[in-house]
Amino acid sequence: MTEAVFRETAADPRTQAVPLAHLSIELGHLYMEDFEAGPERLRQHFAQVRPWVDAARAAAAARAGGKRPRVSTCFLIDDYFTRFSSPAELVPLLLAEADRAGLVIDYLARESGCAVAGKVPVAEAVAGRIVESPPPGSYGLRPPAAQTGWLANGERSPVARAPQAMKKAAVWQPPTETAARRHSVFLDVELWSDDPDGHRTWSCPFLAAVWQLARLGLLRNEGEPVFVPQPPTDRGFPDDWDELPPLIRLNPRADPFAAYRTCSVLPNRFLPVEHAVRVILDQTEVDRGALRQVAERSAREDVAVPDSVADRVSYVFYAGS
Amino acid sequence: MAPHESAPRAVLAGGEIRTCLLPARQALDVRAAAQLLGLRADERVLLSERPNLYARSPDTLTGIDCPLPSANGAHVRAVGTVAARAALTEGRILQTSAYFRLPASGPDQRQPWGHYLVRPGLLEPFGKLPHEAVAQGVLDGGRHGELDVGLIAGGLLTRLLRHPLLDQRPPLRSRPTRLRWVALPAEGDQGPSIERFTLAEDELRTVRLRVPEGTPPADVAGLCDDLALHDWLLTTLVRLLDGIRLGSGPPPARVGPPADDRPAVVAALRPAVDHLLHLWMPRARVAKELAPLWEALEERPGFTRQWQALVQRIRDQLTLHAIPSLYREVEPAP
């Protein structure tokens, strides 16, 4: 800023870079009900996923223009909303079923890591980065009553407030989607809920949005990467989820976890959740240093990466539940 | 190239700064300052101790979609984000600063919001931007419903002033000021210059700048933060001395007179010594390329000259009152 001779570290923000693959493929999301349905459910799932994974790899190869694209796969287990089984029991089963379908899970993540990774309150940090899309007419005044804990893709219906004496109450008006093409598909997403003790539970779409940002290599905490893959310990998988790092590298030869783009192969019951994820990503300002690093790196590699973060994310929804 | 750099070059930058005394009995130390300005859980507050204590928050963004003010009535809609940040100097002076930049032209329709979020602080006009007219419009202040960056700086200030760290016991009465600025491209390869610095209304100042193409708007905002800070200091000292009755007559019946029987002049001037006089430090954090702009203001009207005169006056008054009355030939006034 002033003289290059003098430097103060606290006055000189740095952002650490993360290694990047071309594509991160999510092979699935596992919830308790899937687990309770038995190994057949997993087997079915991986069998359905397999052809789409091949297609996603082929598309990545085509985009890479002949060079071998770096592609990594990942799998997310819910240990946030419900706790079930244990890593020692579940992980080997999961790997076996994936292997049966000819799939390799490179990275395994815990959903609670998207809320708090180690000591870093990731979800809270991402919530602080939401910049709401302004409806036309936004000139700088803060909207009188922001719905805290909710995020919409447009303008809500006006709430009937107690009007001043002698003034008329407003008539009902429909909500509108800001980016609507003629007609609106209005979506209002609940980001979190607080219980009476003040304990906050992040919503599934919100954590899924954090998960996408992690896979895009765009999360930082004070400049440090947040999801750093750890190798599994020699002692095998623990009996308690809390003892498992938020992200582990199961395949030592895997390409980097974070990637320029992501693709998630999911049953179509996830469609509403992922629509909500898109609404969130479209209104989240990601770390500028991280964003710049991705842009510079991809430019050096001559890989096209969409500007908009939400556009870096893609999905395959297969029939089934 | 980074996406925010792939945007067309800005032909106009502008912003507004609010400057006020921190409403707290004691100046905040560095740690408390970091707590106050920690607007984001995952981004550090910039802290600096040389040449003075200074803390700056990360930037926050506010979404905008509205017509731009313009001096000739041209109606240009713009969409994008305005960046805003807060800074605390010596734990005592709080500033919020909102700023934006505008390219010469933009797409004719609104893009998905994610497009704007990766270009922080950029507003894209629909079509061509009449930048001279808009620059004047910004300085004049728009009509209701047109872009008002002052609201964004003000909103951030309101948010910070609600912080529980503040005990709401300001050591002296003072008024916040607003400084609105625009920067237009300099002609040819000329260096930066201040075209006009205006004391408009009671609390409003406007600054019109020319800067070489490619000057980062954050640097220009930094220069204007520095101008606003020092203008606030001058304004506050002038008003402080203005409110004191020198010469004969009863002292003003200020609310809450000091518990002891110090003369009113000492009671009124003491907070300035305790909290303000050490803050004068022009150019402390101005980008090297823009630092020479201060010279124009030092030349005329002579910011530092006026400051030194005011400081001298305050010290003289206090010295006068420090002399035991026994040795004074005449009672100092009052």
Added chain:
Amino acid sequence: MLVFAASDKGGTGRSVTSANLAYQRALTGDHVAYVDFDFGSPTAAAVFDVPGAVRGTEERGLHSYLEGEIAEPARIDVWRQTEHPLLRARPNQSGRLVLFPGDAGGGEFATDEDALERCIDLLLRLNGEFDLIVVDLSAGRSYAVDMVLAATAHPRMRNVPFRWLVFHRWTRQHVIAASGLVHKEHGIIGGGVERGHDEGALRAAIRFVRAAVPDPESPLWSQGSPAQAAWMQSCDEALRRLAAEHRIGDSVVLGVVPLEPILQWREQLITEEDVLSTQIANKETLEALEEIARRLTDDSYWGQP
């Protein structure tokens, strides 16, 4: 220092008297803000003789501010914008006198949590800027009274000193009503305690101003018959007893404003000029106002009675 001006009924001269107090303090060099929270019937513009200036602020007054429609309420510099020829010549060494008007045509409205936060923001900002802030409140147990009780009980305002002035006329009905406003179950003290105020501290910060009081000694009545004088005297004594019974006796009275036609009919600021040269106002009235203004910050008049 914040001073809240309250009354149970209309017609007590609350607005005009509190405006005069603000004016008197500004004359002595204080920077004074006058905040018009009389949401039902904003009248301050008339008192300060700034109707033209207020006309430009219809949508930018305190209602719009509290409802969040604007970020900063309009302010009117009285010395500069008044149409009163005497006020415009701002006396040398006087402090600033700034009016914060309500919206023209704004009504009484229910206040919510957001409005309360904005109210606190405003009062704190004014506290940093002005020596004295006079807040004129709608008559009765109004939303405005509720809001400022909640605001002053808020932790953010813990270090901001405040005082209450309750205005009432010198009649049986008004004495009983004024006492009710302060002492009844959900009155200022009860309501304040519900919102977190300390009862003793709040009680110690409330004083009464008796307005439009006919002074039996005044030359105004010197033409009356002896019987009339005796009757007035006994009425006055009876009222004093009544006031004492209702806990608003002399010990909690900050001042008495004599019956003054100029306040009753014109609702205007009383200047020295009105007393000395045109003589349309009584000297006693001006002196009473000056004295009450002075006592606002004289601690010997405040505290537990």
